[in-house]
Amino acid sequence: MSNAPHIPWTYARLASLPLAWRRRALRALVTGRRFLGQIDGDGFTATFESVLRLPRREALRLSREATHHDMASEIEWCALHKRPVAAILRDIARVTVTDPAVMERVAATGRPVILAPLHMGAYVLGLAALMLRYFPGRPMLVLRQRDDMALETEVIERLREVDVDVRFLNVGNKADFLSAVRFGQKGAVIVVFCDLDPSYGAPAEMPMFGLPFRFAFGADTLARLTGATVVPVATTMDDHGDTIRLGQPFEVRGQAPEERAQVASIMRRHIQAAISGRPEQWHLWPMLADYLPSPATVQDNSPAGGEAPHDLAA
Numbered sequence: 027m028s029n030a031p032h033i034p035w036t037y038a039r040l041a042s043l044p045l046a047w048r049r050r051a052l053r054a055l056v057t058g059r060r061f062l063g064q065i066d067g068d069g070f071t072a073t074f075e076s077v078l079r080l081p082r083r084e085a086l087r088l089s090r091e092a093t094h095h096d097m098a099s100e101i102e103w104c105a106l107h108k109r110p111v112a113a114i115l116r117d118i119a120r121v122t123v124t125d126p127a128v129m130e131r132v133a134a135t136g137r138p139v140i141l142a143p144l145h146m147g148a149y150v151l152g153l154a155a156l157m158l159r160y161f162p163g164r165p166m167l168v169l170r171q172r173d174d175m176a177l178e179t180e181v182i183e184r185l186r187e188v189d190v191d192v193r194f195l196n197v198g199n200k201a202d203f204l205s206a207v208r209f210g211q212k213g214a215v216i217v218v219f220c221d222l223d224p225s226y227g228a229p230a231e232m233p234m235f236g237l238p239f240r241f242a243f244g245a246d247t248l249a250r251l252t253g254a255t256v257v258p259v260a261t262t263m264d265d266h267g268d269t270i271r272l273g274q275p276f277e278v279r280g281q282a283p284e285e286r287a288q289v290a291s292i293m294r295r296h297i298q299a300a301i302s303g304r305p306e307q308w309h310l311w312p313m314l315a316d317y318l319p320s321p322a323t324v325q326d327n328s329p330a331g332g333e334a335p336h337d338l339a340a
Contacts, residue, residue, distance in 0.1 A: 037097070041104035045117045048101060049265045056094045069093070070311055077235050077314070078305060091306035098263060099309065102148040106181045114154075114188055120267030121155035128272050129257065133160040138210040138254035142220040142245050142273075142293070143261065144300050145309040150182055152261030152270045153217060157190045165191040167214040169206055203248075210252035218245045220258060220293055221308075223316035230286070232294035234301075239317045241297065246289050250278040258293060260300035262307050271300065 036055070040048040070092050074085035106114065123129060132139060141156065143149050157166050168182065185192045193214070195206050210216050226242035233239055249256050258273025273296030276289050301308050 037101050038104055038108070041101045041108060044113070045105075045120050046266050048105065049098060049263070052098055052101060053094065053265060056097065070306075073311060073314065074305060077237065078302070079235070088306045092311070095263065095307050096309075099148065102151065102263070103178075103181055106150060106184055111187045114184070117151060118155045118158065118188070121152055121261075121270060122267060123155070123159075123270045123272070125272050126159075128275065129156065129160045132255050132257055132275055135255070136213075138213070138216070138252045140210070140216045140218055140245055140249055140252075140254045140256045141259050142218055142256055142296075143259040144221045144297060145219060146300060146304065146307045147261040147263040148268055149261045150185070152259065152268055154185050154188060154190055155268075156259070156270065157185075157215065158188070161215050162189070165193055165209070165214045166217060167193050167195055167206065167209045168217045169195055206248065207251045210248065210254055216248065216252075216254065218248065220245065221297055221310060223310075223313060225316065230290040230293075232290060232297065234294065234298040238319055239294075240319070241293070241317065243290055243293065245293070246278045246286055249276075249289075250281065253277075256289075258296035260296070260303075262304045271303075273299070 040051055040055075042048075043051060068086055068089050070089035071082065071085045074080050074088050075082055078085070078088075080088070105117065109117070139161070141153065143153065153166065157164070166185075179194065182192055182194075193209070195209070196202055206216060220241065220243075222242040224240045224242055226244075228242060228244040228247065229240045230243035231238070232241050232243075245256050248254065255275050255277055257275045260271050260273070262269050262271070274292050276292050278285065278289055305311075
């Protein structure tokens, strides 16, 4: 998203609190406003019913959780932007990795690594935790296709203050892509989001939920050229802290269509498991139609009030 999200005064005040306090305070605030009829939160209900095949009551519950999560995500960006370094480090300490042995093995090889997160939860905090714990001293290279996201850039750059060497690279042309390859070969941990829509390039068929989803999938080419291990990642938020779940790591040796289909299947399983596990925390539901061929139809997924949740993609 090119414009900075609007952070109300209340959100800014909540962002100044410790992680668990601000999240519990927000939940209490949202519950009170919903009780007073100030928050509807049923804007995703039809989407969750049709795509996830949920009964209406459960779809409505998840839709309200999605509305709450959008608010929580804005507060987390504000917290990263404004809180002192010591406070950010305390927040990072509340990030749990479900299978740390996997990441330890990947890091111990010293080989190039590609982290492939989804746009879920407070993913920047999750990336910071992974870098500090498993890749200290190695730069983190974030790939993206545009550089007009001033707030997002500023927030991610703050990670330099907690000793994460963050760099950005636009990959809109071949020369930039080759620069990414060189960065990876020299030891950078490359971040490539795995849930971008097909317009970002190299689309792959990844059918999910009975629908013909397609995702941009350039990580396989980058992995082959750098010799990197790709680690799928998904971060989710709870009131007490964050959880990072890892997908199946993989490497890419050749260019055969069969191998690309195999690694795309690994990524598809990761994306589907992450979204199925916490559908209310996937930030990109408002762009759902971008992942489907034009004949496919989906329900209107705009939240009540007509304002789409902010896409804070890097």
